[in-house]
Amino acid sequence: MTHSLLATLSPGPLDIVGDVHGEIDPLLSLMHHLGYNKDGWHPNNRKLVFVGDLTDRGPDSLAVVNLVQTLTEARRAQCVLGNHELNILLEQRKHDNGWFYGEEFSDNGYIVPQRLANDTSRNRVLKFFRSLPIALEREDLRVIHACWHTAMTQSLKASTDAITLIDQHADLITKRIEHSGLDQVDTSLEHQNQNPVRRLTSGPEARICPPFFASGKTRHEQRVHWWNDHKGIFCVFGHYSIADGKPRGNDSSFCIDYGVGKRWTERRNGTTSGFALKLAALRWPEKLVVFDEGESKQL
Numbered sequence: 001m002t003h004s005l006l007a008t009l010s011p012g013p014l015d016i017v018g019d020v021h022g023e024i025d026p027l028l029s030l031m032h033h034l035g036y037n038k039d040g041w042h043p044n045n046r047k048l049v050f051v052g053d054l055t056d057r058g059p060d061s062l063a064v065v066n067l068v069q070t071l072t073e074a075r076r077a078q079c080v081l082g083n084h085e086l087n088i089l090l091e092q093r094k095h096d097n098g099w100f101y102g103e104e105f106s107d108n109g110y111i112v113p114q115r116l117a118n119d120t121s122r123n124r125v126l127k128f129f130r131s132l133p134i135a136l137e138r139e140d141l142r143v144i145h146a147c148w149h150t151a152m153t154q155s156l157k158a159s160t161d162a163i164t165l166i167d168q169h170a171d172l173i174t175k176r177i178e179h180s181g182l183d184q185v186d187t188s189l190e191h192q193n194q195n196p197v198r199r200l201t202s203g204p205e206a207r208i209c210p211p212f213f214a215s216g217k218t219r220h221e222q223r224v225h226w227w228n229d230h231k232g233i234f235c236v237f238g239h240y241s242i243a244d245g246k247p248r249g250n251d252s253s254f255c256i257d258y259g260v261g262k263r264w265t266e267r268r269n270g271t272t273s274g275f276a277l278k279l280a281a282l283r284w285p286e287k288l289v290v291f292d293e294g295e296s297k298q299l
């Protein structure tokens with residue numbers, strides 16, 4: 001059965017979980033504190049929603065995918081596609097998704113402990129990722145991985161496959177700018193900002209002058225804080241880790257990624273509990289943020 005890339009969000013109360021990035025233990029702990037059992041059943045008929053980026057960086061991406069897939073198939077959860085799922089679907093080997101290709105993830109000589117995939121698990125992961133919608137919406141709420149853009153989100157309605165759609169748009173953009181004389185940076189910005197699959201899963205970017213150096217590369221583009229101009233139906237998103245403690249969002253939007261994806265850096269430094277980087281969920285309609293060790297705060 002095929003589904004539209006723009007799907008309907010479940011009715012009733014929800015718990016929208018931030019980017020998990022392979023951190024299975026905080027996910028199980030968070031579900032427990034939210035009142036779910038291991039099968040994702042909740043006594044008050046609440047449902048889980050995942051904002052994408054289930055994998056990479058943490059110790060057990062496969063366990064996270066297996067759990068979310070099981071919950072999704074049992075209709076106890078929904079999940080949208082993140083840029084990390086998209087990279088794997090596009091066979092783009094990144095520094096932190098080696099687990100999928102059976103390769104270890106190392107950082108400056110430190111090997112991050114991770115469970116590696118094999119052929120059987122790889123096929124299962126690909127099949128599940130390929131079934132994910134890009135956006136979820138209902139009357140009072142929207143969920144997307146990186147950026148809500150109303151026209152682009154509506155344009156997903158007619159499509160069922162993110163990979164076909166991203167390729168179609170990439171071809172159209174290439175043709176459109178073929179003789180325009182755009183430089184490399186503007187060409188790359190066109191592909192990032194005008195391809196709905198890219199913009200919705202990894203957000204808009206703009207040219208930065210002068211360029212800066214980060215993670216081993218010279219960067220000519222920077223992320224745009226699109227939420228500052230967001231109006232209308234409340235949107236919950238992930239992607240923009242708020243590990244720096246700066247909340248992202250406005251009266252109509254909220255980022256639920258509390259940076260658990262970088263928890264391996266805390267473990268490397270010897271931390272075993274009381275981590276600063278957390279996994280969180282936003283309870284809806286209560287607007288209560290619940291963290292993996294059970295603490296909570298009102299939005």
Ligand SMILES: [Mn+2]
Pocket residue numbers: 053082083084145201238239240
């Ligand atoms: Mn992301």
